[in-house]
Amino acid sequence: MMDIRFRRRVKAAARRWNNMDMRLKWGILLVIACVYPFLASSQYYVHIMNLAFIYIVLSLGLNIVCGLAGLLDLGFIAFYAVGAYTYAILSIKLGLSFWEILPIACVTTALFGLLVGSAAFRLRGDYFAIVTMGYGEIIRILANNLTFLTNGPIGIIGIPRPNAFGFKFEDPSQYYFLALAFVALAIFLTYRFQASRIGRALEAIREDEIAAVSMGVNLKNFKLISFIIGAMLGGSIGVFFASYATFVSPESFSFMESVMVLAMVVIGGMGTIEGPVIGALILVLLPEALRSVSDYRMLIFGALMVFMMIVMPKGFMGWIKPRRILRTAEEENPLVNRDF
Amino acid sequence: MGAVYALIALGYTMVYGILELINFAHGEIFMMGSFFGLLFWWILEMTGLSKVIPIPLAIFLMFVFSMIATAFLGALLEFIAYRPLRSVTNRLIPLISALGASIFLQNFAMLTFGSTNRVYPAIFPDFGWNLFHARISLIQIFIFVTCILMMIGLTLLVHKTKLGRSMRAVSQDYVTASLMGIRVNRIITITFMIGSSLAAAAGVMYGMYYGVAKFDMGYLAGLKAFTAAVLGGIGNIPGAMLGGFCLGIIESFGAGYISSEYKxxxxxxxxxxxxxxRPSGLLGQQVPDKV
Amino acid sequence: MLIEISNVTKQFGGLIAVNDVSMDVHEGEIVSVIGPNGAGKTTLFNCVTGVYTPEKGKILYKKDGVVRDIVGVPAYKIAYLGISRTFQNIRLFKNMTVLENVLVGRHPKLRAKIWEILLTLPAFVAEEKKGVRLARNLLEFVGLLDREAEISTSLPYGLQRKLEIARALASEPKILLLDEPAAGMNPSETEELISLIKKIREMGVTIILIEHDMSLVMKLSERIFVLDFGQKIAEGSPMEIRNNPKVIEAYLGKEEAEIA
Known part of the structure; x- marks a missing residue:
């Protein structure tokens, strides 16, 4: 079992961390993140971090749907797939650039989110979850079978890499800062939403739908908003993924992927911002760390997931946070007491 | 195939009915059931008994062995991955734990039984009748009849015995049930065991029908069975059966008349x-929100 | 007349929860709805707040001099119209802080657009600041200011009820519906609640109250409506109600009423 002293030390460190100013906190992390590729001993480590960044954005996107609005979405990866395929198809067939496709993909995924959401929100609870699982699978099966568009199970290869100001992205460390920008943007977005009427309305929906309605929250609209924002985050990082891997195939968008992203959100701590970030880091880096026991690593990984849930059922953030959360309005939203 | 889906779906539905929990590892339980059956056949072959025992008895023993072994596996799963989380209110937590268990089981099977198709013994004589355009084989009839018998057995169990009454009581409200002197933990374990052994039977039949067992076969079968359970209204036992058959029929018609790629x-x-x-499934009931 | 409920009927399957009930409330009044358990009081509230749509009847509500029927108006719009409520079985947003709960209550008054929020435009910031200031005032008003950063469910029961009231007031409502606000409170807390409700009325809010605590009802209400088995059996001033034989019968049963 977990050593008590170790646990206490982690908690103390976490408390100090929690009390720190929000901007300072993320500033430190940003500096660390910027230095990382220069310290990494090989491109492979940078590549792993890029993957982690992709999953961080995905789990932040899902966190808005799942953590804030409390909707269990089991097909989140579909948005990621739509984004990735949008880039793959448009860049090859129409020759559009990364920066042209990014907004297009955002609109496509948002529309897709709107379509799926408006159908699915007639259902509640587990049935909603099942429908989301269904559309996730349908997208994957479509990608598998609409061969004229997606090249079927073989996938699309040779997707062009993005350019910026005459600079061409080639190896992982060049992509690294692009990915970091996506992460920073996603974190900023989540912060903004969380401390606004939209974020509060979503949390209210999560806690108690009837009370939320009585406070004037239009359930359908706000659920849709959460879905669309989540979809756009997922879709935009899908574009990044396609340009980074230069290859997309239906295999990357299986149900298991949706569930893994969900696991990241839950393991990190739903509804928080640090949680999905930590969860994504854990679930991407842990299998890498277990590489030395190659054959058994997924076995151990599965067992660890069960173990983590039993030890910290509220996720990592819920585990380290003191029971009575004493955060003031200023910490939550530093704008409130700032004079303009 | 519908009957097999129905059997797996029953496991989902029973667990859901009692714990309101989607047992994500159930597909893996099905897969393990199939392997346990195969394992038993290997033992028979190794000891040379396979030549001695008459085939129907061998098949029967195969089912019994696999069902018992898998029932214990199901109970173990419940004990390790779900019971410690019983008090947690957030329903996603056991879901993730189940996912972990499912990854574990899948990799366990891959490491022990290998990552390729394992051939199931062709015990059933390849024998069949032509009926109109379709060919009905002996094994299909066997599967259908066995499934129906098991479902009848389960229905009798749930509705006519004391155990079944306790199960229904626990599924209504397990706090009250425990106050009435029902040992809730035991009932839950038994539910997992019954659900798992049904899945095991399904696993063995699946193996016999397709002739193979593979470590990742649980995933799609589980997903479809789950769909079947929802189709019929999850938590509802006749619903799961109906859902399973519907799904099997829809699939084969869809594949036959439209395109098998989209099956x-x-x-x-x-x-x-x-x-x-019908937002609550075919046989589900609408539960209004209380204010 | 601020709100007029006329001949409202709500059925659940065969059960008639509210049967042809009419009542009217004037601006600035405190009105109580009383009756035995299962009389249909909360159902009536749910009809007014749009949670249920009654099968028959009208609910006329006057806003800015215009009278409109609010039957069939979705529940979230009712909040925008200035009708706010608390719940019989407390429905706070559990994992949110005390202050956040009140800020959600402020929702109908917040207008910030999505891009204003994303770009942190001054309009959004000013609105947030105003909202937080107002929420803090309300917390001070109900005596919860020092606990604003706590998770709402960590409050003791009596304070949770007060927080619900603060949350309902955050939208600056015209009408406040209180569903058993004194349930589970001890006598001194009930006294505090009475003075709190009086102060709310002084702020210009009309109050409709469901309550079983008769001392509170008698002290506060100008008029009382009595429901029994979904029907209105009496209405009038506290004095009239106290002596109404039908009311005594509903509460005590027929035979005891005769003895009394």
Whole structure:
């Protein structure tokens, strides 16, 4: 079992961390993140971090749907797939650039989110979850079978890499800062939403739908908003993924992927911002760390997931946070007491 | 195939009915059931008994062995991955734990039984009748009849015995049930065991029908069975049976008349369609929100 | 007349929860709805707040001099119209802080657009600041200011009820519906509640109250409506109600009423 002293030390460190100013906190992390590729001993480590960044954005996107609005979405990866395929198809067939496709993909995924959401929100609870699982699978099966568009199970290869100001992205460390920008943007977005009427309305929906309605929250609209924002985050990082891997195939968008992203959100701590970030880091880096026991690593990984849930059922953030959360309005939203 | 889906779906539905929990590892339980059956056959072959015992008895023993072994596996799963989380209110937590268990089981099977198809013994004589255009083989009839018998058995168990009454009581409200002197933990364990052994039977039949068992076969079968459970209204036992048969029929018709490439999609499209028309499944009941 | 409920009927399957009930409330009044358990009081509230749509009847509500029927108006719009409520079985947003709960209550008054929020435009910031200031005032008003950063469910029961009131007031409502606000409170807390409700009325809010605590009802209400088995059996001033034989019968049963 977990050593008590170790646990206490982690908690103390976490408390100090929690009390720190929000901007300072993320500033430190940003500096660390910027230095990382220069310290990494090989491109492979940078590549792993890029993957982690992709999953961080995905789990932040899902966190808005799942953590804030409390909707269990089991097909989140579909948005990621739509984004990735949008880039793959448009860049090859129409020759559009990364920066042209990014907004297009955002609109496509948002529309897709709107379509799926408006159908699915007639259902509640587990049935909603099942429908989301269904559309996730349908997208994957479509990608598998609409061969004229997606090249079927073989996938699309040779997707062009993005350019910026005459600079061409080639190896992982060049992509690294692009990915970091996506992460920073996603974190900023989540912060903004969380401390606004939209974020509060979503949390209210999560806690108690009837009370939320009585406070004037239009359930359908706000659920849709959460879905669309989540979809756009997922879709935009899908574009990044396609340009980074230069290859997309239906295999990357299986149900298991949706569930893994969900696991990241839950393991990190739903509804928080640090949680999905930590969860994504854990679930991407842990299998890498277990590489030395190659054959058994997924076995151990599965067992660890069960173990983590039993030890910290509220996720990592819920585990380290003191029971009575004493955060003031200023910490939550530093704008409130700032004079303009 | 519908009957097999129905058997797996029953496991989902029973667990859901009692714990309101989607047992994500159930597909893996099905897969392990199939392997346990195979394992038993290997033992028979190794000891040379396979030549001695008459085939029907061998098949029967195969089912019994696999069902018992898998029942214990199911109980173990419940004990390790779900019971410690019983008090947690957030329903996603056991879901993730189940996912972990499922990854574990899948990799366990891959490491012990290998990552390729394992051949199931062709015990059944390849024998069949032509009926109109379709060919019905002996094994299909066997599967159908066995499934029906098991479902009848389960229905009798749930409705006519004391154990079944306790199970229904626990599924209504397990706090009250425990106050009435029902040992809730035991009932839950038994539910897991019954659900798992049904899945094991399904696993063995699946193996016999397709002739193979593979470590990742639990995933799609589990997903479809789950769909079947929802189709019929999850938590509802006759619903799961109906859902399973519907799914099997839809799939084979869809594959036969439209395109087999989209076979898997029909299942899900059908699911979406039915849920949008009847949000609680075919036999489910609408539960209004209390204010 | 601020709100007029006329001949409202709500059925659940065969059960008629509210049967042809009419009542009217004037601006600035405190009105109580009383009756035995299962009389249909909360159902009536749910009809007014749009949670249920009654099968028959009208609910006329006057806003800015215009009278409109609010039957069939979705529940979230009712909040925008200035009708706010608390719940019989407390429905706070559990994992949110005390202050956040009140800020959700402020929702109908917040207008910030999505891009204003994303770009942190001054309009959004000013609105947030105003909202937080107002929420803090309300917390001070109900005596919860020092606990604003706590998770709402960590409050003791009596304070949770007060927080619900603060949350309902955050939208600056015209009418406040209180569903058993004194349930589970001890006598001194009830006294505090009475003075709190009086102060709320002084702020210009009309109050409709469901309550079983008769001392509170008698002290506060100008008029009382009595429901029994979904029907209105009496209405009038506290004095009239106290002596109404039908009311005594509903509460005590027929035979005891005769003895009394």
């Amino acid at each position: 898997d999609m029909f299942a899900f499209l059908m699911l979406l369609f039915i849920l949008l028309l």
